[in-house]
Amino acid sequence: ETGVTQTPRHLVMGMTNKKSLKCEQHLGHNAMYWYKQSAKKPLELMFVYSLEERVENNSVPSRFSPECPNSSHLFLHLHTLQPEDSALYLCASSQDSGADSLFYNEQFFGPGTRLTVL
Amino acid sequence: SQQGEEDPQALSIQEGENATMNCSYKTSINNLQWYRQNSGRGLVHLILIRSNEREKHSGRLRVTLDTSKKSSSLLITASRAADTASYFCATPPSGGSYIPTFGRGTSLIVHP
Numbered sequence: 226e227t228g229v230t231q232t233p234r235h236l237v238m239g240m241t242n243k244k245s246l247k248c249e250q251h252l253g254h255n256a257m258y259w260y261k262q263s264a265k266k267p268l269e270l271m272f273v274y275s276l277e278e279r280v281e282n283n284s285v286p287s288r289f290s291p292e293c294p295n296s297s298h299l300f301l302h303l304h305t306l307q308p309e310d311s312a313l314y315l316c317a318s319s320q321d322s323g324a325d326s327l328f329y330n331e332q333f334f335g336p337g338t339r340l341t342v343l
Numbered sequence: 344s345q346q347g348e349e350d351p352q353a354l355s356i357q358e359g360e361n362a363t364m365n366c367s368y369k370t371s372i373n374n375l376q377w378y379r380q381n382s383g384r385g386l387v388h389l390i391l392i393r394s395n396e397r398e399k400h401s402g403r404l405r406v407t408l409d410t411s412k413k414s415s416s417l418l419i420t421a422s423r424a425a426d427t428a429s430y431f432c433a434t435p436p437s438g439g440s441y442i443p444t445f446g447r448g449t450s451l452i453v454h455p
Contacts, residue, residue, distance in 0.1 A: 227385065227387070258442075265447065266447065267444070267445055267446055267447050268386075268431065268444075268445035268448075270442055270444065272353065273442055274368040281442055291440065313383065315385050315386070316385075317385070317386075331391070332360070332386070332443070333388070334385030334387065335385050335387070336384050336385050336387045337383065337385055339383065
């Protein structure tokens with residue numbers, strides 16, 4: 226148990242569905258991340274929030290929409306996904322203490338949501 | 344953009360043997376991190392090594408860093424079946440971002 230929880234753990238959805246992934250961290254961190262992990266590909270950073278402000282968005286399609294209502298919660302809203310979006314979606318948190326601390330400080334990962342798009 | 348790349352992609356050994364995996368990167372770094380991922384789970388931080396360190400130990404783990412060769416290695420000594428997992432190095436990407444980037448990982452299988 227890393228202190229980062231993700232729900233649901235598994236999700237199967239059709240291409241026309243709208244669903245949301247939820248991440249919650251109980252570590253008092255102020256930065257949260259969404260990653261996508263597909264088979265045989267590097268872990269892809271999707272979004273980063275620090276102090277509830279989005280600080281990085283790596284050219285992610287608009288069918289993925291993040292929301293960070295407070296420093297403990299992070300959502301990923303999904304709409305009109307494609308089969309190639311099927312992957313393990315990982316949430317992580319860390320402490321942003323300024324400068325380049327986002328790299329120096331350890332990230333704590335949740336267990337992930339296994340998403341299948343039919 | 345991604346900078347670190349692990350090698351080999353897959354490694355299969357017997358329990359009790361040592362496992363060595365490597366990470367190569369392209370541009371100068373201040374530090375490098377290693378993470379472990381059990382199948383279908385999140386990543387767990389193992390160790391961080393700074394650019395002014397050459398070697399670091401944590402239990403059965405030994406990490407080395409050679410900044411002249413732009414490479415790092417992770418050695419697991421006296422491996423156990425429970426060490427079966429994927430191992431990733433995380434490096435700062437090129438382009439000024441401070442967010443660590445991960446490679447494809449080394450998939451380690453330790454046979455009992």
